[in-house]
Amino acid sequence: MGLFSLKSDKAKFKKLKEEGCVVTLSLEVPPNEVEEHTQNALVRLQQRARLPGFRVGKAPLDVVKQHFSGHAREEALDAAIRKHVPAAISELKLRVVDAPSVEDVKWKEGEALSLQVRVEVAPTPTAKDYVKIPVVRKPAAADEAALTKRLEELREAHARLEAAKEESVGTAHFAVIDFAASRDGKTLPNAKGTSELVDMSAEQSVEGLTSGLLGMKRGESKPLKVKLGGKETDLSVTVKEIKVKILPAVDAEFAKDLGFETVEEVRSKLKEVLDREAKSEADVDVARQIEESLVKANKFPLPPSMVERQLEGMMERMSRQFSGAGKIPEKVLADLRAKLQPKAEDEVRLAFVMSAIAEKEKIEVAEAEIQAELEAGLKEAEDEAKKDEMRKVFDKRKDQIAHMIRERKTLAFLKEKAAYKDS
Template identity: 25%
Template sequence: MQIVETLNEGLKRAYTLTVTAKDIHARVDEEVKTIAPQIRMPGFRPGKVPSNLVRKMHGPALAREALDKSIRAGIDKIVADNALRPAMQPSVELTEDYEEGKDAEIKVAMEVLPQITAPSIEGLKLERLTVEVTDEAVDEGVNRIASQNQRFSEAKAGHKAKEGDQVVMDFVGKVDGVAFEGGTGTDMAVVIGSGNLIPGFEDQLVGVKVGEEKTINVTFPEEYQATNLAGKAATFDLSITAVKVPSEGGPDDEFAKSLGLESLQQLRDLVKGQVEQEHNGLTRTYMKRKLLDQLAASHDFDVPPSMVDAEFQQIWAQLEHEASHEEDAEAARAEIEKDRDDYRKIAERRVRLGLLLSEIGQANGVEVTQQEMNRLVTQAAMQYSPQDRERFVEYIRNEPMAAAQLRAPLYEDKVVDFLFEKAEITDRVVARADLEAAIESEDTDVHVHGPDCGHDHGHDHSAKAKKPAAKKVKAEEPAAEAEALAEDAKSKKAAPKKAKADADAPVAEGDAKPKKAPAKKKAEA
């Protein structure tokens, strides 16, 4: 086997790998010796088929398999001898069609992870914006729960339903005068004005009374989930069985008990804890962005273009998916197209931060314990049907890259927590609106214009800066895949392709999985 380096430029490497016919022949001989005892052929006792007959029968297939093994061995040797850390699966190309008995010349190309100088974690300074939980915030939360669990009582005889009332009905839906599947039901309760039914349905319930029979006309939305009904006009024959009005009075102990609690005070305590958790999440989001901004500003190194491309494709697929659901999809797509270059910068920043966090974590002994990993796998497996959970666990166990991607977000959080501990932190109490405004300000500057923001390059950084029609992408989120690939590259000689995104996720999918994970259970209608 001969290996010649043909490219060593930046993070790109290329080699010509020559596998001699002699090497392939030797591997075929080894394989023939292995399988010959298992071959059965008329006229020969089991295991006694001559090797030359085995070679004659299976020679071409064995030669191709031997070539594949030689290529894998050659790539392993390239990686080991040159201490490389492939960023993605190396590309392999035969210079010409392989013919048995001849040497094979293969072109091997790859991108490698950058050598990152151990990042300095000294001198980090952060401000922690905290929000106190007020009685008003707790009241708002309790009242919100009460409105979501509104109690109703029977209306007086002859009462005409109005917005906010609950109407209970039996119904039969028809298209072109024919009842359609799933369009018939009894005792369906709906609050007028809730927006839970298709447009126009609830509006026509205003004024109905108990015992009334009524036919209403509606049109199903064009994007309705049942494609056989989408955009079609329909009628619903209604029989009103009850009209109820909201119960008077605010939340009390009886209301709390209806939720399975002991008292209103227990409900207030639970709401207070929930609000505190929300505030802590906002505080962490703000601190994390400021931390990553400091890291990004103080570390600049080349990142593998293939990883940036993969990250950009995920971002772009997400944006296109969201744009397709805008009222004017074409205008939304045109709007995000204007910022294509900025989103590519966001992808590059994400990858760089992902690799940087990985390097910091490994340099400082941050790790995800086996117990934590087991918990992650268990939680992820719960997304699948019971019969598929064991298959999912087995898939994660056999696919190191899938396991690394599952572990990456938790690993990132642990590295961030480690850096918080090392940083000099000052505290300032602010109103929730101020904290949310500070985060939103970061959205405008960082998300749209990418990693160059924070410096004046002619962008409009004002609060009125134009935003894409589709949902903005967070620039500060490191690419979890970058950490996964970096870790995988340290433990394996050639990094496999990334696992395919879940088919239910609202973004386009990445590269195909090496093996298929069990399909997630369908959401209930």
């Protein structure tokens, strides 16, 4: 890439280098302009300076300079940067994604001001291989096995426990027990209970509990050796009752308990729900395959600051999820960042690719579409106050909402153009 330079108000700009999405510019401001910025800064400082022997705003400039030359210098530098850096960015047509950073400032009184500006710019991907993306499509309807499984789940949810005929605890039973835990002869605090239900077919947090209960008779008391919190513990248990789970028959009575007249109505409603779930899962999976294909096919440098912001957002969401677990160790956080880094890069990359496809295919968002999005949201609002709040949010985030709709339309376009193969 060659260098590009221009002049603006006698200041000189030059693109020094471009590495990935980071562009470094040089800026040189001539002595006369630097002096002008300095004098303007001194005048501003003079108006508010409080110096011994002078009223506010009445101290001579040379006295102000003696006391505030450092401040004047900082303000002059800031004025030069604010004037010329945006001009350089505009002239060079840079799509800046983060605040520019100033480096390597060189400035002696009476000489030109020179510095370097580091800016991060948006990449301009051409968007490759987005038509006829190979997609394996999952069934969008539930099969008989899924329906049977959901019916069984409903039966489990409506099961009842009855006293077992057997006198001793078996693997298919539920044992109702009283217990007390001790260690080294001392009773453990908060480690006793009455009429606790133990599912003998399920894994228990107390290691050795189910194996110890197995074969115990109704009314029997017995000491057990178990592991509680990973430590050897003595557990005194009494089996008060032995119960068995009774699943309801899939009949008219079961249907009525669920709010239907017949079993066929239950099956029909379940099929409708399962089909809707299957279609939703299939659509999500199609989108996932398309997005993964786009990320894989389109490799280009990314702005570091955008990846970092995306990563920070992901870390914040994860931290909120585990907020109840107390302070997360630094090593765990570091490992999590390393694990999430590729995902953050993929999400930023995908956003640029989707935008490039939308531009290439001239996918736009009409005002009516934004209004339709608002109207759909208003229907969910509980009252007028909520509706007013939603309207304000839409006004503030109109560009974001338009971007969201554009991405949605772009994904719909990609789904339409994909090459499908049924699984």
